[in-house]
Amino acid sequence: MVMENKDKLRHVSHTNEWLEHIYETIIQKDEKEYAFVEMNIKQFRYINIEYDCAFGDHVLASMQQLLETQLKGRGYVARRYADTFDFFVEHNHETHVLDSFLMDIIDAVFENGIEGLHKNLYTSFGIYLLHEECPPFAKLQTLAGIARKQLHHDRRTFSYELAQQDVVQEYLKTYRLSTKLTQARFLNQFQIYIQPKVELQTHKICGGELLMRWILEDGTMVPLNEFMSTFTKNGDLYMIDLQHFDKMCAFLQQRIKKHKAVVPISFNVTNLTVFDGDFLQDYLGTFRQYSLPKDLIEFEFTEDIHFEKKDQVQDIIDIFRSEGFTCTLDDFGNGFSSFDLLMNAAIDIIKLDRLFFQGMLSEQRKRVIHNIIDIAKIKGIKVLAEGVETKEYARFVEAEGCDYIQGFYYYRPMPLGEFEKLLDSDKILPYTMDDK
Numbered sequence: 001m002v003m004e005n006k007d008k009l010r011h012v013s014h015t016n017e018w019l020e021h022i023y024e025t026i027i028q029k030d031e032k033e034y035a036f037v038e039m040n041i042k043q044f045r046y047i048n049i050e051y052d053c054a055f056g057d058h059v060l061a062s063m064q065q066l067l068e069t070q071l072k073g074r075g076y077v078a079r080r081y082a083d084t085f086d087f088f089v090e091h092n093h094e095t096h097v098l099d100s101f102l103m104d105i106i107d108a109v110f111e112n113g114i115e116g117l118h119k120n121l122y123t124s125f126g127i128y129l130l131h132e133e134c135p136p137f138a139k140l141q142t143l144a145g146i147a148r149k150q151l152h153h154d155r156r157t158f159s160y161e162l163a164q165q166d167v168v169q170e171y172l173k174t175y176r177l178s179t180k181l182t183q184a185r186f187l188n189q190f191q192i193y194i195q196p197k198v199e200l201q202t203h204k205i206c207g208g209e210l211l212m213r214w215i216l217e218d219g220t221m222v223p224l225n226e227f228m229s230t231f232t233k234n235g236d237l238y239m240i241d242l243q244h245f246d247k248m249c250a251f252l253q254q255r256i257k258k259h260k261a262v263v264p265i266s267f268n269v270t271n272l273t274v275f276d277g278d279f280l281q282d283y284l285g286t287f288r289q290y291s292l293p294k295d296l297i298e299f300e301f302t303e304d305i306h307f308e309k310k311d312q313v314q315d316i317i318d319i320f321r322s323e324g325f326t327c328t329l330d331d332f333g334n335g336f337s338s339f340d341l342l343m344n345a346a347i348d349i350i351k352l353d354r355l356f357f358q359g360m361l362s363e364q365r366k367r368v369i370h371n372i373i374d375i376a377k378i379k380g381i382k383v384l385a386e387g388v389e390t391k392e393y394a395r396f397v398e399a400e401g402c403d404y405i406q407g408f409y410y411y412r413p414m415p416l417g418e419f420e421k422l423l424d425s426d427k428i429l430p431y432t433m434d435d436k
Contacts, residue, residue: 014064019078019086020137026088027134034075034130035091035098038144039067039105042122044083051116059114059121066108074101086141091129098127124148146171177230184214190240191215192247194265194419196411197384200398204429205422207264209300209406210248211413212240232272241273242282249290249297251416256292261423262431266298266328274301274313284323294324296431300351302330318346328384333372342375349404350376352397354387357407361392373400 012018026034041063048056060083067077067085077087091098102125109121126148128140135143150171184190193213199206214222231237248265255262273279287297299320301313317327328349332342333356342350356369376383385397388407397405411422422428 014068014078016078016080016086019076019088022076022088023137023140026130033090033092034088036128036130036140036144037087037089037102038080038126038141038148039085039087040124040148041083042124047117059117062112062114063109063121066112067105070101070105070108080141086144126150174230177227178233181227181231181236185236185240187217189215189217190244192244192416193413194416195406195413196419196422197266197404197406198410199429200402200405202429205263205411205427206404206429207266207298208419209266210244210268212244213413232270237270238273238276241267241270242286245283246286246289249287249292252292252296253290255423261428262296263423263428264296264298264326264431266300266326268330269299269301271302274316280316280319295326298326298328298349300328300330301347314346321346321348330386342372342379342381347381349382349384351384351386351406352402354407357385357388357390357393361396366396369397370400373397373402377401 023036044056044059047059060079063085064077064079067087071077071087071089075087075089077085079085089098089101091101106123109123112121126144126146128144128147134140191213193211194208195211196205197207197209198204214224214227216222245267248267252262252265276282287294299317301317320327326348328351329342329347330351331353332350334353350372352369352372356365359365373383382403383401384404384406385393385402386406388394388397388405388409390409394405394407394409414422
């Protein structure tokens with residue numbers, strides 16, 4: 001049964017202050033059979049834009065009334081702000097009972113009588129079950145909000161997440177990692193590694209791809225899959241990529257001044273990088289600080305950045321190529337737009353994704369690889385086989401007329417110092433400075 005408390009009348013009903021007072025009373029009476037729920041109406045801005053704010057206010061008032069009706073005798077509700085509502089509801093620690101109640105709300109929201117919105121309102125929920133621990137009200141709201149925003153699926157009609165320990169810890173882990181990554185950037189823990197590229201006609205090193213590795217103070221290397229997804233969201237990756245581009249330009253310039261051997265170096269251009277408003281200015285501006293032949297610089301555009309905005313990306317590729325840089329389509333075959341780009345884009349090289357070179361070299365696989373190389377040759381595009389780890393695949397792509405190869409079969413990624421030793425050896429393809 002829902003408790004009765006005359007003291008609650010001191011607060012305006014259905015406000016955040018009122019609901020906080022309800023919570024304090026629940027705690028005092030040790031009534032922990034409640035769930036605290038944050039409910040959000042998805043894409044509510046659409047309603048305000050499509051209709052107007054006055055209509056939006058009418059919808060919110062109707063939702064408030066709907067929730068009060070659904071919770072009558074079972075709980076309490078308040079609208080915290082905008083399209084977000086908070087409520088307490090009895091749940092007796094049975095998840096299926098809570099599911100049933102939330103579905104009742106969904107049904108009521110769908111069946112609303114507001115003209116134009118019938119069966120077109122969608123909600124998401126974050127839930128905190130009151131058990132032994134009863135956090136302060138503000139923290140309770142925060143935890144339920146974290147749970148709702150941590151949803152790993154997006155069902156339009158009904159989705160919720162419980163603010164259990166693992167969900168909250170996952171949230172905290174993400175943001176703690178983001179802070180740690182920024183600190184690591186200022187500590188210069190992100191080191192340059194180079195993976196050599198080999199020309200198949202001579203079997204000598206003809207270039208290298210710049211890669212990044214996170215090396216801790218004790219020399220431990222942090223696996224990329226443990227931080228890269230967070231890295232691409234917080235902006236640090238762009239800063240490090242640009243910093244490494246600057247360092248490699250300086251590295252090449254110093255070797256040329258000392259009359260030492262050099263090879264072209266390629267730099268990855270990610271989805272995050274290419275759509276940064278300062279991308280062209282930053283990279284071109286950095287390059288122009290150094291007296292380098294332009295054919296020593298290669299930009300590798302990862303395949304996944306092209307699908308939705310391929311025209312914009314092609315414009316950037318065209319600018320780089322008109323400046324004299326080599327442009328490569330990375331990860332070819334590992335996305336939806338690969339063949340469209342092969343047929344229509346102006347690029348210099350495609351890198352066949354490592355997926356082509358995993359597993360048994362079957363006749364079917366041979367035909368697929370042969371056909372791709374054949375099409376690239378017709379288009380005047382050179383081909384690099386990436387991720388090759390076995391002699392069988394290495395010999396096959398060489399026989400098929402592939403131009404370059406990159407993979408563990410020849411060289412693994414290595415620190416810049418080790419790569420420099422290779423440059424000083426006889427294992428590289430001579431690069432002439434004549435007419436550069």
